[in-house]
Amino acid sequence: MKRNLVRSCILLLVSIxxxxxxxxxxxxxxxxxxxxxEAITTLKAEAVKYIPDExxxxxxxxxxxxxxxxxxxxxxxxxxxxxxxxKAKGLVEVAKSKKEELAKTWGTLSAGVPKMLAAVxxxxxxxxxxxxxxxxxxxxxxxxxxxxxxxxxxEWGKALESSTAGNAADAVSRANAVKGKAAKxxxxxxxxxxxxxx
Amino acid sequence: xxxNAPKESSGSDEFDATxxxxxxxxxxxxxxxxxxxxxxSLYPSIFEANRDILKDPNLIKVGQKLRIP
Numbered sequence: 388m389k390r391n392l393v394r395s396c397i398l399l400l401v402s403i404x405x406x407x408x409x410x411x412x413x414x415x416x417x418x419x420x421x422x423x424x425e426a427i428t429t430l431k432a433e434a435v436k437y438i439p440d441e442x443x444x445x446x447x448x449x450x451x452x453x454x455x456x457x458x459x460x461x462x463x464x465x466x467x468x469x470x471x472x473x474k475a476k477g478l479v480e481v482a483k484s485k486k487e488e489l490a491k492t493w494g495t496l497s498a499g500v501p502k503m504l505a506a507v508x509x510x511x512x513x514x515x516x517x518x519x520x521x522x523x524x525x526x527x528x529x530x531x532x533x534x535x536x537x538x539x540x541x542e543w544g545k546a547l548e549s550s551t552a553g554n555a556a557d558a559v560s561r562a563n564a565v566k567g568k569a570a571k572x573x574x575x576x577x578x579x580x581x582x583x584x585x
Numbered sequence: 586x587x588x589n590a591p592k593e594s595s596g597s598d599e600f601d602a603t604x605x606x607x608x609x610x611x612x613x614x615x616x617x618x619x620x621x622x623x624x625x626s627l628y629p630s631i632f633e634a635n636r637d638i639l640k641d642p643n644l645i646k647v648g649q650k651l652r653i654p
Contacts, residue, residue, distance in 0.1 A: 499600025583599030
């Protein structure tokens with residue numbers, strides 16, 4: 388009877404020690420996860436437009452850290468959450484430089500692409516009045532250039548809308564598509580494609 | 586007819602989409618329009634695009650660099 392009582396006391400003591408050890412790690416893990424959440428929120432505000440994949444990856448890492456926390460693995464949860472905070476800080480700089488790069492690219496494209504569209508429009512207008520097309524332009528090529536120009540102008544309008552809305556990545560992506568369409572139309576019409584569009 | 590004349594865009598602007606024709610002996614605006622548009626009667630478009638250097642559509646000089654709109 389006495390031996391059983393001693394054994395129970397020992398078991399209880401061990402349990403208390405284990406629970407208190409675990410509980411000691413819970414607090415820091417909670418703080419670390421909260422810090423990681425805040426870091427991601429701060430990052431998302433600006434960076435999601437410029438580095439969406441990296442932000443998504445970080446959110447995945449946060450979910451994994453939370454999962455470990457839920458399973459009681461506070462040490463791993465703390466370590467992963469701290470790593471997220473460090474990575475988020477680095478990504479703020481990456482997003483900043485991506486933003487600058489996009490602004491520069493948009494500046495170049497928004498100045499150059501309209502020149503290509505104007506050149507195509509001018510040639511299409513003149514060739515539409517021609518009684519006989521030049522040797523290097525067939526009626527099919529002219530028709531294809533016309534439809535390509537219409538599509539390019541439509542896409543350019545959307546690129547401008549995206550730029551106005553502050554969506555630089557979409558604006559640049561659309562502007563590059565317009566550049567490709569305009570270059571194709573220029574080739575069809577026998578016009579020289581500018582170096583910036585080759 | 587200026588077959589060897591440069592057709593490429595020129596200038597420092599990497600998006601300069603202007604087509605040029607350098608006048609060679611025997612060129613007329615009619616012939617140049619025929620070459621680029623297939624129709625000589627469209628020469629006024631070339632003349633208008635080069636009013637800064639052309640005063641008379643019948644007077645073009647060898648070596649002149651004309652914009653082909």
